Structure formats: C-alpha cells, structure tokens
Amino acid sequence: MKRIGIADTTFARYDMAAAAVDELKKQGGGFTVVRYTVPGIKDLPAACTILFDLERCDIVIALGMVGRQPVDKDCALVADYGLQMAQVQAGKHVLGVMVHEDEATDEREHAINCYDLLFRPEALRKRAGTGQREGFADAGPVRVK
Amino acid sequence: MKRIGIADTTFARYDMAAAAVDELKKQGGGFTVVRYTVPGIKDLPAACTILFDLERCDIVIALGMVGRQPVDKDCALVADYGLQMAQVQAGKHVLGVMVHEDEATDEREHAINCYDLLFRPEALRKRAGTGQREGFADAGPVRVK
Amino acid sequence: MKRIGIADTTFARYDMAAAAVDELKKQGGGFTVVRYTVPGIKDLPAACTILFDLERCDIVIALGMVGRQPVDKDCALVADYGLQMAQVQAGKHVLGVMVHEDEATDEREHAINCYDLLFRPEALRKRAGTGQREGFADAGPVRVK
Amino acid sequence: MKRIGIADTTFARYDMAAAAVDELKKQGGGFTVVRYTVPGIKDLPAACTILFDLERCDIVIALGMVGRQPVDKDCALVADYGLQMAQVQAGKHVLGVMVHEDEATDEREHAINCYDLLFRPEALRKRAGTGQREGFADAGPVRVK
Amino acid sequence: MKRIGIADTTFARYDMAAAAVDELKKQGGGFTVVRYTVPGIKDLPAACTILFDLERCDIVIALGMVGRQPVDKDCALVADYGLQMAQVQAGKHVLGVMVHEDEATDEREHAINCYDLLFRPEALRKRAGTGQREGFADAGPVRVK
Numbered sequence: 001m002k003r004i005g006i007a008d009t010t011f012a013r014y015d016m017a018a019a020a021v022d023e024l025k026k027q028g029g030g031f032t033v034v035r036y037t038v039p040g041i042k043d044l045p046a047a048c049t050i051l052f053d054l055e056r057c058d059i060v061i062a063l064g065m066v067g068r069q070p071v072d073k074d075c076a077l078v079a080d081y082g083l084q085m086a087q088v089q090a091g092k093h094v095l096g097v098m099v100h101e102d103e104a105t106d107e108r109e110h111a112i113n114c115y116d117l118l119f120r121p122e123a124l125r126k127r128a129g130t131g132q133r134e135g136f137a138d139a140g141p142v143r144v145k
Numbered sequence: 146m147k148r149i150g151i152a153d154t155t156f157a158r159y160d161m162a163a164a165a166v167d168e169l170k171k172q173g174g175g176f177t178v179v180r181y182t183v184p185g186i187k188d189l190p191a192a193c194t195i196l197f198d199l200e201r202c203d204i205v206i207a208l209g210m211v212g213r214q215p216v217d218k219d220c221a222l223v224a225d226y227g228l229q230m231a232q233v234q235a236g237k238h239v240l241g242v243m244v245h246e247d248e249a250t251d252e253r254e255h256a257i258n259c260y261d262l263l264f265r266p267e268a269l270r271k272r273a274g275t276g277q278r279e280g281f282a283d284a285g286p287v288r289v290k
Numbered sequence: 291m292k293r294i295g296i297a298d299t300t301f302a303r304y305d306m307a308a309a310a311v312d313e314l315k316k317q318g319g320g321f322t323v324v325r326y327t328v329p330g331i332k333d334l335p336a337a338c339t340i341l342f343d344l345e346r347c348d349i350v351i352a353l354g355m356v357g358r359q360p361v362d363k364d365c366a367l368v369a370d371y372g373l374q375m376a377q378v379q380a381g382k383h384v385l386g387v388m389v390h391e392d393e394a395t396d397e398r399e400h401a402i403n404c405y406d407l408l409f410r411p412e413a414l415r416k417r418a419g420t421g422q423r424e425g426f427a428d429a430g431p432v433r434v435k
Numbered sequence: 436m437k438r439i440g441i442a443d444t445t446f447a448r449y450d451m452a453a454a455a456v457d458e459l460k461k462q463g464g465g466f467t468v469v470r471y472t473v474p475g476i477k478d479l480p481a482a483c484t485i486l487f488d489l490e491r492c493d494i495v496i497a498l499g500m501v502g503r504q505p506v507d508k509d510c511a512l513v514a515d516y517g518l519q520m521a522q523v524q525a526g527k528h529v530l531g532v533m534v535h536e537d538e539a540t541d542e543r544e545h546a547i548n549c550y551d552l553l554f555r556p557e558a559l560r561k562r563a564g565t566g567q568r569e570g571f572a573d574a575g576p577v578r579v580k
Numbered sequence: 581m582k583r584i585g586i587a588d589t590t591f592a593r594y595d596m597a598a599a600a601v602d603e604l605k606k607q608g609g610g611f612t613v614v615r616y617t618v619p620g621i622k623d624l625p626a627a628c629t630i631l632f633d634l635e636r637c638d639i640v641i642a643l644g645m646v647g648r649q650p651v652d653k654d655c656a657l658v659a660d661y662g663l664q665m666a667q668v669q670a671g672k673h674v675l676g677v678m679v680h681e682d683e684a685t686d687e688r689e690h691a692i693n694c695y696d697l698l699f700r701p702e703a704l705r706k707r708a709g710t711g712q713r714e715g716f717a718d719a720g721p722v723r724v725k
Binding site: 370374383384411420 | 595
Binding site: 045049082 | 225226232236237255269272273275276277
C-alpha cells in the first residue's frame with residue numbers, strides 16, 4: 001500500500017485537493033491519501049517534508065494557488081525553491097505546484113502523473129517526448145531529423 | 146506541552162511578538178512560548194534553527210518587518226530562502242514572515258494558523274480552498290465547474 | 291559496469307533520451323542505462339536523486355525542454371538550482387539540462403561528455419580550454435599572452 | 436569562554452575587523468576572537484563554516500565590502516545565500532555582512548549585536564520592535580492601534 | 581602534503597588551469613595538484629564536491645569562463661550558487677570562479693590566494709582591508725575617521 005500525501009492551502013479559492021483525490025481514485029487502488037492543509041504556499045515545503053518524514057508518504061501532490069499581486073510571484077518562487085530542497089533531501093517527488101489564478105486548472109493531470117509515477121512508470125515512459133504540458137493545449141511532437 | 150518559538154527583530158518598529166503571543170493565548174492552552182529576538186530579518190533563519198535544535202520548539206512564528214529601501218527587498222528574499230532551508234532541514238514549520246511596512250498587520254492571523262497547525266489541524270482542513278489570504282480582504286471562493 | 295541514468299520528461303516534444311542512448315552506445319561499452327521519465331523539468335532534480343540513491347547510478351543525463359512562455363524560464367531556473375542541490379548532495383554529475391525550444395539539439399554532445407567523464411577523463415582534459423560550447427558553433431581558442 | 440569568529444576580506448578598503456574587535460572589547464569580556472581573512476565576499480560562507488566546524492566558534496561576524504560594479508551586486512547576493520546555508524547548517528549566527536561602499540559603516544553595531552546575542556539576549560529583547568536599523572538613522576517606533 | 585584541486589572546463593577558450601598551476605608552483609612547495617576537467621561551468625560544483633570527497637582535496641580552484649550570451653549569465657549564477665553549496669557542505673574553500681570573456685585574467689591571483697589560504701594565512705591577514713580586488717586595478721585603502 002503506497003501513501004500519497006496531498007498538501008494544500010487555505011489560501012486557494014476552491015478545494016483543489018478534492019479534485020486531485022477524486023482523480024486519483026479513478027486511476028485505480030493500492031494507495032492511501034494523507035491530506036495536510038497549511039495556510040499558504042510558502043508553508044508547502046515544510047508540509048511536504050513532514051508528509052515524507054512523519055507520515056512516511058511515498059510521493060506528495062502539493063497544490064498551491066498563486067495570487068495576482070507582484071509579491072505573490074516572489075512567494076511562489078521561494079516556495080518552488082523550498083520544494084526542490086524538500087524533494088532532493090527526501091529523494092522523493094512532489095508534484096503539481098503553483099497554479100496561477102489565471103491558468104487552467106490541472107489537478108487531475110497531476111493526480112494522473114502521481115499515479116503513473118507510483119504504479120505505471122511505463123505509461124510516462126510511453127509519453128516521453130510527446131510534448132504534453134500543463135495549462136495549455138498539448139503542443140504535440142515536432143519532427144526532428 | 147508544545148513549544149512555540151517566536152523569533153522577532155529589533156529592526157521592527159513596534160512589538161510584533163507581543164501581539165502574536167497575546168493572540169496565541171486567546172486560542173487556548175497546551176503550549177509554552179520561547180521568545181528570541183535577533184537584530185534583523187536575515188538573522189531569523191538561524192534563530193529558527195536554534196529554536197528548533199536547542200530549544201526543542203515544535204513550530205516557530207518568525208516576525209520580520211521589511212523596510213522601504215530597494216536593498217530591503219533583497220534582504221527579505223534572502224531571509225525567505227533561509228527560512229525555507231531552516232524548515233526543510235528541521236522538518237517543521239516557520240510561520241508568518243516578512244510584513245512590509247506598508248501592509249496591514251497580520252500577527253494575529255499567523256498566531257491562529259500556528260495554533261491550528263499544532264492543535265486544530267481540522268480547522269485548517271475546513272478552511273482549505275476558501276481563499277483566505279494575508280494582508281488583504283479575503284477573496285472568497287470562486288465557483289468552479 | 292557503470293550505471294548511467296537518463297532522466298527525461300513527457301513535456302519534451304521529441305524523444306530526447308533515445309538520441310542520447312543511441313550516441314552513448316556509439317561511444318563504447320561498459321555501462322547500463324537506467325531510464326526514468328517524469329512529467330516536467332521541475333521533476334528532474336528528484337528524479338536524479340532517485341537515480342543516484344535507489345538506482346545506484348554513477349552519473350545522470352537529464353534532458354529537459356524549456357518552453358517559450360515567460361513562466362517557463364522561471365521553471366528552468368528553479369529546476370537548475372534543484373539539479374545543483376541534487377549533484378552536490380550526491381557528489382555526482384548531472385549532465386545536459388534544459389534545451390530551449392529554439393536552440394540546436396545537443397543530446398549527442400552531452401552523451402559524449404557523459405561517456406568521457408566516466409571512461410575517458412583524459413579526453414576532456416585534452417579539450418580543456420578549447421572553447422567547446424553547447425548550441426552554437428565552437429568559438430575556438432583565443433591567443434593569450 | 437565563548438569564541439567569536441571574525442571573517443573579513445582583503446577586498447575591503449579599510450580594516451573593518453579591527454573596528455569590530457575594538458568595539459567587542461568595549462562591551463565586556465568572556466570571549467576569544469578568532470580572526471580569518473579571505474580574498475573576497477564569496478569566500479565568506481566557507482570561512483564561516485570553517486570557523487564553526489574547525490575553530491569551534493559560537494558566532495561569527497562576517498565583514499565584507501560590496502563594490503560599485505553591477506557584477507558586485509550579484510556577488511553579494513550569492514554570498515548572502517551562502518551565508519544563510521552556513522548558518523542553517525551550523526545552527527549558529529553570522530552577523531554583519533556586506534557593507535556597500537556608499538553606506539555608513541556599522542561594524543560597531545554588529546559587534547554590539549554579537550555581544551548581546553552571546554551574553555545579553557535580554558538587551559536585544561528590550562530593543563525588539565523599536566525600529567533599530569543599519570546604515571540609516573533609526574526610524575523609531577510607530578504608534579499602532 | 582596538501583592537495584589542491586583544479587577544476588576547469590572544455591568551454592573556456594584557453595587553458596586557464598595551466599596558468600594557475602604555473603603560478604602555484606612559483607609560490608612554493610608542499611602540495612600536489614589534482615586536475616579535473618568538466619564540460620561547462622554548471623558542472624563545476626559537482627566537480628568540486630568530487631575533488632573534496634573522493635580526491636580528498638583541501639581546497640579547489642574552479643576556473644570557468646562565462647560567455648557573452650544572455651543565458652550565460654544565468655548559468656554563471658546557478659553555478660555560483662552550486663559552488664556555495666559545495667563549499668558549505670564540505671567546509672572547504674573553492675576559489676576563483678567565473679571569469680567573464682571581457683574581463684582581465686586573474687588565474688594567477690587566485691593561485692596566490694589559494695597558496696596563502698593553505699600555507700600563508702598571515703599574508704592574507706596583512707592584506708585585510710587594503711582594497712585588493714579582481715579584474716580591476718586595485719582601489720587602495722580609503723581613509724576612515
């Protein structure tokens with residue numbers, strides 16, 4: 001039984017975690033969800049470290065919403081660096097960070113990526129180099145050589 | 146008995162820690178406060194590490210005031226990165242950093258968040274995705290789907 | 291037998307890893323490839339740490355494609371910092387990061403560098419100070435003194 | 436007997452460390468000074484780590500002078516991040532970094548802060564929230580509520 | 581017998597390491613040089629960690645040349661942060677990083693600094709506060725007070 005952590009924030013304007021959990025369950029079984037809500041995005045890196053160290057999670061989906069104020073961009077960058085530290089220190093993945101208020105939602109995509117990393121790495125392998133990207137229509141493969 | 150560290154600075158123009166302690170006590174009991182004052186915001190990350198390692202704090206509220214000079218913004222960013230390092234290294238939260246001189250005060254909000262993280266995680270869980278943010282009127286939830 | 295990790299992403303628009311593996315094999319033998327595909331470039335540092343720690347790789351080639359959106363540049367920088375953390379923590383090299391969509395491809399060059407670092411360090415030594423660079427025609431040595 | 440490290444650079448245009456040591460001695464006794472001179476400000480973080488790890492210093496005053504060239508600002512930022520790493524890794528304070536050539540000198544203030552952190556934490560506590568800042572006339576407390 | 585690591589790159593347009601080794605030998609004996617060439621400047625931090633951990637170097641001179649493209653500046657910054665991590669993690673110095681193509685060469689200065697840090701710390705101490713800087717004519721001491 002794998003343990004999937006979901007870290008979200010009270011700052012977000014809708015329940016991003018519910019959509020992620022919903023999508024995870026559609027993908028199949030074999031996992032438990034540990035949900036952890038923190039005040040804002042800069043609290044997510046510590047939340048991930050806690051989910052890895054104390055809750056023994058195998059992977060974490062971190063769901064933050066970035067505001068429109070100029071200072072929010074700096075917050076998001078600081079949180080992003082913190083999440084890199086958390087991942088490298090734990091040697092485990094954190095997926096799905098920092099949805100901007102004006103971007104399309106992508107919790108479901110991150111949930112699928114999470115499930116694939118844990119249970120279906122060959123699915124990611126098959127999609128390697130196909131231009132799948134977040135928040136925009138897929139660009140599709142270019143022809144090379 | 147939980148231990149809550151409060152790190153503040155001599156640089157701030159009023160006693161931010163007093164307001165935070167005051168609010169913490171209103172939330173309930175079950176904790177001791179360890180207060181630690183340092184000269185400026187760039188000293189806060191080491192202060193948090195000391196509060197975690199030597200004072201065995203479970204969480205820290207770090208209260209810094211960012212000045213109006215251009216160089217102050219760089220200082221705040223450096224301090225913020227340092228606080229991410231301190232949190233990820235300790236696997237514990239630091240809350241409430243970097244009030245700008247021209248922002249509304251929010252020590253009380255951080256104190257409540259701190260108390261919730263320690264004693265009432267379900268309270269944060271209930272507020273997840275409700276758009277609660279610092280220093281501005283709450284934006285409120287958006288309708289999705 | 292050395293172990294070479296290849297981390298790539300589903301975000302890339304063509305199969306960058308295939309070209310790298312192809313070139314590696316042309317250089318000689320003595321190695322096994324461990325391939326690991328993750329969703330995007332910000333997932334590469336954790337992938338490298340996993341390839342070092344769990345897959346016991348001696349070196350990793352990380353292949354990411356950076357998009358044209360302004361936010362993509364920030365992502366690439368965050369990923370780059372994460373890759374520095376992963377390398378310094380493991381004490382091992384990660385090569386070949388972050389091809390921009392409008393740059394010439396250089397998987398083959400990184401594959402050769404990877405092979406040289408593992409098996410032919412004297413080849414790199416001979417090329418030291420010859421102005422070999424990625425994505426542009428080589429500048430060639432300048433005359434000094 | 437506490438050990439105070441003083442790290443300075445050959446790059447500075449006057450002997451910043453002498454002023455700091457002078458002020459430290461005025462504050463009282465109970466400490467030994469370990470002085471360590473490095474070439475430039477980017478060498479200060481490693482110097483601090485060496486002063487903590489090999490020289491068993493309890494605190495370090497790092498004295499660097501930042502030049503007027505545009506590249507100097509980047510150097511100062513990099514050094515500043517390195518100093519955060521050094522502090523968080525050691526769990527000890529580094530005080531007083533990065534005087535710009537056009538700022539008023541403040542070695543004495545940092546020396547007093549250093550002495551206070553080691554021997555008179557209550558002195559800092561009393562100054563908390565009084566608006567004391569470096570390199571400018573003190574702003575003084577604002578009236579709140 | 582001290583061990584001095586010299587990390588350089590194939591990207592540089594002339595053999596920077598040769599000049600550094602040449603100067604080191606002029607300063608005196610008591611050391612062995614371990615040279616390690618990597619493809620580019622972003623590979624230098626891992627090279628330094630390897631020189632510290634596997635080659636047991638006491639200090640490293642890292643010699644990189646930064647190109648004229650805008651992206652090169654970002655690379656140099658990322659490499660610089662990585663070098664701070666490498667130094668703080670190892671508790672040892674890395675000297676002499678990142679010569680820009682349009683700056684005067686300074687390998688010799690870094691070699692002398694390296695020798696001084698290992699064998700003649702009192703020489704650096706005597707130069708403290710004399711305004712010695714890289715790549716420009718020395719500014720000389722200012723008169724204070």
